[in-house]
Amino acid sequence: MNERNDDGKILILGGFGRVGQEAARYLLAATGARIVLASRSPRTLPAWVTPAWAQRVTLQTLDSAQPEALQAACAQARLVVSCIGPSGVVGDRVARACKRARRPLIDAGGYDPLLHALEAAEREAPSEVPLVINVGLLPGLSGLFPHWLIETRAAGRAVAQLDLHYVGRDAWTYNSAWDIVNSLGGFGEDRGFCYLQGQRVVSVPMRRAASKVAFPEPIGQVTTMLIYAEEIVRLALRHDIDTARVYGANIGPRAALVCLLAKLLRLYRSPGDVDRGARWLAAASARDLRKQAPAYGIRAALRYRDDDGGGSDSAVLVLSDTYRATGTVAGIAAQCLLDGEGPAAGVFMLHEAVPPERFMQRLQAQGLVRIAHEDRGAAVAAAQVSA
Numbered sequence: 137m138n139e140r141n142d143d144g145k146i147l148i149l150g151g152f153g154r155v156g157q158e159a160a161r162y163l164l165a166a167t168g169a170r171i172v173l174a175s176r177s178p179r180t181l182p183a184w185v186t187p188a189w190a191q192r193v194t195l196q197t198l199d200s201a202q203p204e205a206l207q208a209a210c211a212q213a214r215l216v217v218s219c220i221g222p223s224g225v226v227g228d229r230v231a232r233a234c235k236r237a238r239r240p241l242i243d244a245g246g247y248d249p250l251l252h253a254l255e256a257a258e259r260e261a262p263s264e265v266p267l268v269i270n271v272g273l274l275p276g277l278s279g280l281f282p283h284w285l286i287e288t289r290a291a292g293r294a295v296a297q298l299d300l301h302y303v304g305r306d307a308w309t310y311n312s313a314w315d316i317v318n319s320l321g322g323f324g325e326d327r328g329f330c331y332l333q334g335q336r337v338v339s340v341p342m343r344r345a346a347s348k349v350a351f352p353e354p355i356g357q358v359t360t361m362l363i364y365a366e367e368i369v370r371l372a373l374r375h376d377i378d379t380a381r382v383y384g385a386n387i388g389p390r391a392a393l394v395c396l397l398a399k400l401l402r403l404y405r406s407p408g409d410v411d412r413g414a415r416w417l418a419a420a421s422a423r424d425l426r427k428q429a430p431a432y433g434i435r436a437a438l439r440y441r442d443d444d445g446g447g448s449d450s451a452v453l454v455l456s457d458t459y460r461a462t463g464t465v466a467g468i469a470a471q472c473l474l475d476g477e478g479p480a481a482g483v484f485m486l487h488e489a490v491p492p493e494r495f496m497q498r499l500q501a502q503g504l505v506r507i508a509h510e511d512r513g514a515a516v517a518a519a520q521v522s523a
């Protein structure tokens with residue numbers, strides 16, 4: 137990193153949002169870093185900032201839509217944690233400002249469009265700092281957890297097959313809901329139900345795309361559907377995995393219905409329609425949460441190649457406070473970069489940017505996640521895959 141600014145502050149964009157305040161809370165509790173909480177409107181110190189933390193927190197009024205102010209604020213920081221949204225509206229302006237100011241970035245969102253835009257820009261002018269995007273639960277922990285399982289369990293054996301199931305529910309904010317609806321069309325490349333076989337994406341008819349999976353309570357049994365996940369394509373290529381299948385489900389009943397409707401009506405096609413879908417989804421998911429608690433789960437099952445002796449490993453992760461966990465994941469990723477445990481420069485997703493064991497130790501130390509390893513029999517019974 138050029139012009140190191142190791143005593144500088146961490147700028148948290150969206151520092152008063154759901155994810156941003158949790159990232160800030162983690163960094164204040166787990167590091168000695170000083171923090172700037174940015175918002176578009178003047179704010180007072182949030183109530184959750186304890187007196188002991190108060191002297192490490194400053195507030196800044198900043199609109200990321202003003203490029204010069206954004207650029208100046210990034211240049212003054214040691215590292216930028218972006219928790220503003222919707223990502224589809226913010227686009228690449230924060231990442232570009234960080235790249236120009238040579239300040240590392242952790243972005244809770246971004247998604248495939250930002251990843252592709254940044255990678256294209258890298259070919260023209262490589263970044264001198266790490267730009268780490270999609271640092272949340274999905275994407276984010278969704279790629280890091282299977283990566284961690286492989287790194288800690290495979291012991292050099294090649295992975296023939298990876299099966300992943302993601303499920304989640306919460307009362308999504310409008311900004312989160314906007315990005316969810318916007319993603320339903322595959323960002324302009326709707327691949328339908330599919331999985332990765334070798335280096336090829338293979339399509340599957342709907343009748344073969346479902347998989348029932350059992351998670352520990354409070355999630356229980358869920359029917360999930362095959363989805364395309366860029367993050368897992370990258371993970372599979374990195375580990376030379378023959379077959380990778382990813383299944384997902386929104387397990388808030390009303391939220392799931394709205395997502396289905398938004399997909400059928402193709403509400404992802406124009407910003408006006410995405411806005412409408414996001415309002416429906418935010419309202420529906422809030423109603424789901426009247427009767428159910430937030431929950432998120434990942435099940436990762438590995439099968440090793442027969443010529444490596446075969447065998448398998450499976451683990452399940454569940455958590456309940458999805459926004460706290462998302463902000464904590466962003467905070468831990470920032471901590472990894474501050475501690476020099478991240479890459480020197482370039483564009484990365486979370487699993488490509490942090491040491492998986494160290495990251496998971498820090499996450500588990502927060503007491504937010506429950507992780508259980510399973511034997512093969514339990515894993516097969518837990519996930520009946522029909523594809």
Ligand SMILES: NC(=O)c1ccc[n+]([C@@H]2O[C@H](COP(=O)([O-])OP(=O)(O)OC[C@H]3O[C@@H](n4cnc5c(N)ncnc54)[C@H](OP(=O)(O)O)[C@@H]3O)[C@@H](O)[C@H]2O)c1
Pocket residue numbers: 149150151152153154155156174175176177198199200201219220221222223244245246270271272273274275276309310311312315316462
């Ligand atoms: N990867 C994951 O698993 C995951 C999970 C959840 C969320 N996310 C992503 O994280 C982002 C934040 O989500 P959230 O649920 O925390 O949303 P949120 O609670 O609405 O917070 C977002 C904040 O962004 C700020 N903001 C919006 N436009 C801005 C602009 N032009 N300049 C500066 N600040 C701006 C707003 O702050 P002010 O009004 O104070 O300016 C708002 O409080 C979204 O992109 C979402 O997709 C990712």
